[in-house]
Amino acid sequence: MTKKTLLPTNDLYLQFTDEEIQELGWEAGQKLEVKQHDDGSIELRPYVKLELDIEEWPREVLEMIIKESVEQDISANDVITNMVKEGIELLNKKEDTLKNSSKELLLEKDYLYNAEIDPNFTNNDTSIYSA
Numbered sequence: 465m466t467k468k469t470l471l472p473t474n475d476l477y478l479q480f481t482d483e484e485i486q487e488l489g490w491e492a493g494q495k496l497e498v499k500q501h502d503d504g505s506i507e508l509r510p511y512v513k514l515e516l517d518i519e520e521w522p523r524e525v526l527e528m529i530i531k532e533s534v535e536q537d538i539s540a541n542d543v544i545t546n547m548v549k550e551g552i553e554l555l556n557k558k559e560d561t562l563k564n565s566s567k568e569l570l571l572e573k574d575y576l577y578n579a580e581i582d583p584n585f586t587n588n589d590t591s592i593y594s595a
């Protein structure tokens with residue numbers, strides 16, 4: 465992890481030395497994703513190049529990409545990039561929902577596993593009560 469101290473200015477400009485770029489395995493001019501964390505730190509992650517073979521894509525999909533490109537006045541590459549980003553965001557939301565559901569299930573399991581046997585119960589059956 466590389467840490468940089470930023471001086472308070474109104475500019476949104478961050479410069480890395482050639483050595484830092486090489487150490488991080490980046491290239492000059494590489495696009496980065498910026499993510500701000502609750503603790504005030506900022507995470508930079510390089511975008512990964514993804515090569516897609518669109519020759520086998522259905523005609524309807526290709527026409528939709530061209531239509532979106534013309535309507536939004538952006539390149540077809542940008543339309544595809546936006547579609548991929550939206551898909552990843554949806555997957556992340558579903559993953560977060562699953563994680564939260566798993567946590568709730570774990571809490572329920574934890575509640576069950578923390579149950580104890582009542583030593584004052586005289587029947588041969590076991591009585592479980594919350595600890």
